[in-house]
Amino acid sequence: MRYRLEAGTLIVPDQDGSVIRHGQITWEGQEILTVGPLDENAPPVDQVIQIPHGIVMPGLYNGHNHAAMTLLRGYADDSPFFEWLQTHILPAEAQLTSEDIYWGTLLAAAEMIRSGTVGFADMYFEVDAVAEAVMRSGLRSWISRGLVGDDDPTRTKLQESLDWASRWRQRGDGRIIPMLGPHAPYTCDPDYLRDVAQAARAEDLGIHIHLAESEDEIHLLKQRYNKSPAEIALETGILENRVLIAHGIHFSDDDLKVLQRHLTGGIISCPVSNAKLGNGILPFQKIQDHQIPVGLGSDGAASTNTLDMFQEMKAMAWLQKVRTHEPHRFTAKDALKTATTGTASVLGSDGGILAAGHPADFIVVDGSRTHLTPEWDVIANLVYAATGADVSYTVVAGQILMAEGIITAFDESEVQHQVRDRTRRLSGGAHGGL
Numbered sequence: 001m002r003y004r005l006e007a008g009t010l011i012v013p014d015q016d017g018s019v020i021r022h023g024q025i026t027w028e029g030q031e032i033l034t035v036g037p038l039d040e041n042a043p044p045v046d047q048v049i050q051i052p053h054g055i056v057m058p059g060l061y062n063g064h065n066h067a068a069m070t071l072l073r074g075y076a077d078d079s080p081f082f083e084w085l086q087t088h089i090l091p092a093e094a095q096l097t098s099e100d101i102y103w104g105t106l107l108a109a110a111e112m113i114r115s116g117t118v119g120f121a122d123m124y125f126e127v128d129a130v131a132e133a134v135m136r137s138g139l140r141s142w143i144s145r146g147l148v149g150d151d152d153p154t155r156t157k158l159q160e161s162l163d164w165a166s167r168w169r170q171r172g173d174g175r176i177i178p179m180l181g182p183h184a185p186y187t188c189d190p191d192y193l194r195d196v197a198q199a200a201r202a203e204d205l206g207i208h209i210h211l212a213e214s215e216d217e218i219h220l221l222k223q224r225y226n227k228s229p230a231e232i233a234l235e236t237g238i239l240e241n242r243v244l245i246a247h248g249i250h251f252s253d254d255d256l257k258v259l260q261r262h263l264t265g266g267i268i269s270c271p272v273s274n275a276k277l278g279n280g281i282l283p284f285q286k287i288q289d290h291q292i293p294v295g296l297g298s299d300g301a302a303s304t305n306t307l308d309m310f311q312e313m314k315a316m317a318w319l320q321k322v323r324t325h326e327p328h329r330f331t332a333k334d335a336l337k338t339a340t341t342g343t344a345s346v347l348g349s350d351g352g353i354l355a356a357g358h359p360a361d362f363i364v365v366d367g368s369r370t371h372l373t374p375e376w377d378v379i380a381n382l383v384y385a386a387t388g389a390d391v392s393y394t395v396v397a398g399q400i401l402m403a404e405g406i407i408t409a410f411d412e413s414e415v416q417h418q419v420r421d422r423t424r425r426l427s428g429g430a431h432g433g434l
């Protein structure tokens with residue numbers, strides 16, 4: 001099928017935020033064919049979609065997620081980070097079955113499709129269930145099983161991860177990219193990280209890891225190993241692979257020099273999670289000065305509550321201005337680039353660009369909304385005024401996953417019903433069901 005979408009506005013951020021008024025995009029299979037002004041003499045297509053008030057823009061990428069944590073949305077809010085993780089979240093996760101994780105991932109997928117996310121990097125367990133849910137949803141995903149060194153003395157889980165990766169490389173139809181997911185240097189000792197790094201190299205897999213998320217982590221690693229997170233990543237060989245570094249807030253200047261020399265991949269900032277858990281604000285300018293790529297992620301819904309990447313763009317822009325006291329830094333264009341091409345390139349994808357030959361991964365925002373009127377600066381509207389709820393179409397790998405606000409790929413109400421039913425079984429929560 002060949003499609004043409006005619007819309008009021010097209011955003012082309014790879015050309016420094018260029019805007020095409022009254023434009024069209026055509027695509028066939030998984031690929032964009034043309035992007036440009038409306039052309040009455042354009043060759044015929046199988047289907048034409050006209051959205052006069054639509055703003056077509058590249059889809060958003062979520063570079064760090066634990067999708068099935070939608071099951072624990074609102075479960076333990078307002079706690080300090082280590083207490084949140086160890087007292088509340090880990091015991092709750094121990095109660096989850098693979099079916100729970102399938103439905104939790106599909107709930108996350110519905111939320112992501114609704115709010116304009118086209119692909120996400122995930123770290124969780126029961127990764128067959130995660131991958132099955134991603135296949136059903138139509139989204140793209142860079143999936144890793146979270147590995148904890150102490151739980152894996154015989155490396156069985158690492159081997160299972162490798163077996164899983166080779167299976168899903170074939171089955172994933174190009175939409176699933178398997179990775180290895182050592183959780184963090186405080187849950188995986190250096191010997192374990194060394195084994196993961198070596199396996200990743202041998203199998204040509206990327207690595208997804210939490211690094212430099214909290215000040216407590218920096219102190220703990222100093223105390224335990226007398227090393228910084230970047231030193232550990234370098235010495236264990238982790239940096240010899242493509243690496244998604246989730247968070248990356250508390251790197252020292254020496255750490256950043258190490259990453260500048262050795263890192264392929266980049267840092268995925270999760271501004272809402274970092275703010276909410278009191279972990280801090282990414283020093284974006286300093287990281288950019290070291291030419292380290294930065295993308296954007298939400299982290300799991302248990303800490304962020306929503307997977308809306310419009311919220312993350314807005315939060316990142318606000319927080320950078322709070323941090324630097326310089327409102328001209330980290331503009332709306334910077335936010336949009338970070339959430340599209342920035343994150344896609346950290347993931348190793350050529351998505352995030354509306355241009356011929358690139359993946360047909362894009363969304364349409366309904367520009368007729370009151371809070372998006374008038375349109376002095378459409379990019380400022382998208383970053384500072386829009387929310388994920390303004391997205392009306394989501395297209396991934398050429399497939400229309402949502403049209404006119406209705407998810408076409410699966411039954412959204414069945415997913416909500418399953419999740420409500422299954423979470424009733426879980427006990428606990430930080431506030432004991434007030």
Ligand SMILES: [Zn+2]
Pocket residue numbers: 064065066210246299300
């Ligand atoms: Zn995380």
